[in-house]
Amino acid sequence: MISITNLSYFLGSRALYDNASLHIKPGQKIGLIGLNGTGKSTLLRIIDGEYQPDGGTISKAGDVTIGFLNQDLLSYQTDDSILAVAMQAFDRQNALQKKIDELLHEMETNYTDDLVDKLGKAQEEFEALDGYSVQSRAEEIMEGLGFSTEELQRPLRTFSGGWRMRVMLAKLLLQKPSLLMLDEPTNHLDLPSIQWVEKYIQNYEGAVIVVSHDREFLDNVIDVTVEVANAKLNYYPGNYSFYLEEKALRNEIQKGTYENQQAKIRQTERFIERFKATASKAKQAQSRVKQLARMETVDAVIDESARVNFKFQFTTQPGRHILHLDDISKAYGAKKILTHADIRLERGDKVALIGANGRGKSTLLRIISGSEPVNEGRRQLGHNVSFSFYAQHQLESLNVDDNMLEELKSANPNKSEGELRGVLGCFLFSGDEVFKKIKVLSGGEKSRVALAKVLLSQANFLLLDEPTNHLDMQSVNILIQALDQYEGTYVVVSHDRFFVSQIANKIWYIEDEQIKQYPGTYDEYEWWMSERKAEEVASEGAVPKPQAAAPKPTAPKPSDTQRKELQQALKKANQQAEEAEAKISSLETQKRKLEAELADPATYGSNGALQTRQADYQRLTKDLNSLQQQWETAMMDVEELEEKLK
Structure with missing residues (x-):
């Protein structure tokens, strides 16, 4: 279908491609x-004809049509509805529909055999092109990509960049080109839409080339992996998981040959x-000199598996209770987001939302960060909780005139230049790169700097909104390692299923205007959800169950006087819990200090010092156990009183 032979392309003196070759066959998913x-x-732009190669040839079969989804489409604006924009895919059908409408209008005042003949031919061609179903096909794809029926008539101009990109994707899918090229499509899709696109590509009759850093998406849709490395196109006949295994074998062979x-x-x-x-x-x-000159040298194997090896430190240790959202309601006009929702976050929770x-x-x-006001309810941070918030729009808050070292220094002035260089090295910046100004960095590079700042902030609670957007797979792997080493608490929003499966021990999701929690990993959550959906499908066709017994009467609501007494008791219980938590934190610090002293060989040189520290350690342990029981009792009282006040 398309043959790329000995392709060369240079950016200045740097070769992006040097005698690279690739053959794209009909129906391949690359x-x-x-x-x-x-x-x-x-490479996608070269195939599309936008860029011209410096050497080599690109041969295309005469009937090949190409559809290219790229980031430039984000700038397209129009007052046409998004349904009308998507239906621009049907050029011929639209032209025929317009002609049919004009002929029918003309025939109202000038009915002739010639017009009847023209109308019949236009309608015959329109029907042959399945013109009567094009709108329903467009609506089906648009709704599969996450648009509601009501939104289909809204102007494209009123949607954000990510949603406009979905409209352009719908238009391409409706065109059904023989080669569909998608550049980072999952960056602009939520999880349900990603899963819908996966199924669509799996059943797509044409060939597909997709650039993506979403490992699970690639595993589910491709049957060929092409790696761009060392100015070459390296072909692997399998999905991404196959590529990882095969590349490890090839590297072993290359390493032996090189040595x-x-x-x-x-x-x-x-x-x-x-x-x-x-x-x-x-x-x-x-x-022998001539023999060496003629020898085709084998390249050394480059280890691309970067490792994170720095320790995250907190200025303060938080208490057990990190966050409580109590009876939260949030709406934007008539659109309700949360209604009387509750959720608790405890120390050590690693949550994917x-x-x-x-x-x-x-x-x-x-709302968790405190930057979004709520209509009702209370947000309560726990004792000694300090948080740092990462979101895509916060990349704009980076000081563009700073270099990378200066920007990280602003996040943690106590770190030495060597330590900051070590952190930047973990995020794939080395040598003199650390002196590059923020303003000359790419979107992905800025994301890595911003993430490094968040991790250096010494916060014990992180909020991360789509941190993997614009990161390549190596950078995502680094972030996974960093979060694995992080001993604090975090809540991460992400649509990258592989990433979520590696970093979360709890799953949050919003359903029926409530914050729901699944207490397990993402893989366990997916299994649970599939079982739940299967049960719902089965119950729809099942025989109705006997009516359940009438519910027990609810307890009467407290009077105003009782409510006031309950509120005072609740305030006292909360105060007792906070006091116990503060004492626990202080004793835990003393205990860690004693443990360090007991581990010091110098302590064992003085019998009196050793006995004193051992006695102190036993006393501290006893006091801690007592305080923890007090805290648990107080928290049980809090929950009971809150229940009575509902």
Whole structure:
């Protein structure tokens, strides 16, 4: 279908591609992967004809049509409805519909055999092109991508960039090109829409090339992986998981070949050096020189698996209770997000907040941070909780005139330059790159700097809104490692299923205007949800169950006097819990200090010092156990009193 042969393309003196070749066959589903900056998007633009190669050829079959979803489409604006924009895919059908309408209008005042004949031919062609179903097909795809029926008539101009990109994707899917090229489509889709697109691509009859950093998306839709590396296109006949296994095998083979060749080169060089001045061996030495010059060298294997190896430190340890949202209600006009919702967050919780766009995930993060006011309810942070908030729009808050080192220094002035360089190294910035100004960085590079700042902030509670957007797979892997080492608490909004499966021990989702919690990993949550949906489907066709017994009468609501007494008791119980929590935190600090002293060999040199510290340690442990029981009792009283006040 398309043949790329000996492709060369240069950015200045840097070769993005050097004699690279690839053959795209009909119906293939290709995942194009590689580090940021290796030229993936550039290759798509070369195939589309927007960029011209510096060398090589690109041959296309005569009937090949190409549809290209790229980031430039975000700038397209119009007052036409999004349904009308999507239906621009049907050029011929639209032209025929317009002609049919004009002929019918003309026939109202000028009925002739010629007009009847023209109308019949236009209607026949329109029917052959399935013109009567194009609008329903467009509506089906638009709704699959997350648009409601009511939104289909809204002007494109009124939607944000991400939603406009969905309209452009719908238009491309309706065109059904023989080659569909998608550049980072999942960046603008929520989880239900990603799953819908997966199913669509799986059943798509044409060929597909997709650039994506979403591992699970690639595994579910592609059957070929093409890696852009070292200015070449490396072909792997399988999905992303196959690529990882196959590349590890290839690297092992390449490593052995490289080491053998290097040994042979050293041996040859020693021969040349030893005998180049010896008359009887000079000819042989010269022959070895030519042999080395003709040798096609094998590249060393580059280890791309970056490792995070710095320790995250807190200025203060929080108490057990990190956050309580109590009876929260939030609405934007008539649109309700949360209604009398409750949720608790405890120390050590690693939460992924998932679900469709428009349900209020980012709103909930802002409510947690305190930057979004609520209509009703109370937000309560626990003792010694300090948080840091990462969101895409906060990239704009980076000081564009700072270099990377200066920007990280502003987040943690106590870190030395060497320590800051170490952090930047973990986020793939090395050498003099750390002196690059923020204003010259790409979107992905700015994201990495902003994430590094958040992790350096010494906050014990993190809020991360779509942190993997614009990150390549290596950077996502770094973030996974960083969060795995992080000993604090976090809530992360993400649609990247692989990322979520690696970092979360609890799942939150918004349903029926409530914050629901699943106490397990994402893989466990997915299994539970599939079982739940299967039960719902089965129950729809099941015989109705006997009517349940009447519910027990609810307890009478407290009088105003009783409510006042309950509120005073609740205030006292909360105060007791907070006091106990503060004492627990103080004793835990003393206990850690004693443990360090007991681990010091110098302590064992003085018998009196050892006995004193052991006695102090036993006393502290006893006091801690007593305080923890007091805290638990107080919290049980709080929950009981809150229940009575409802």
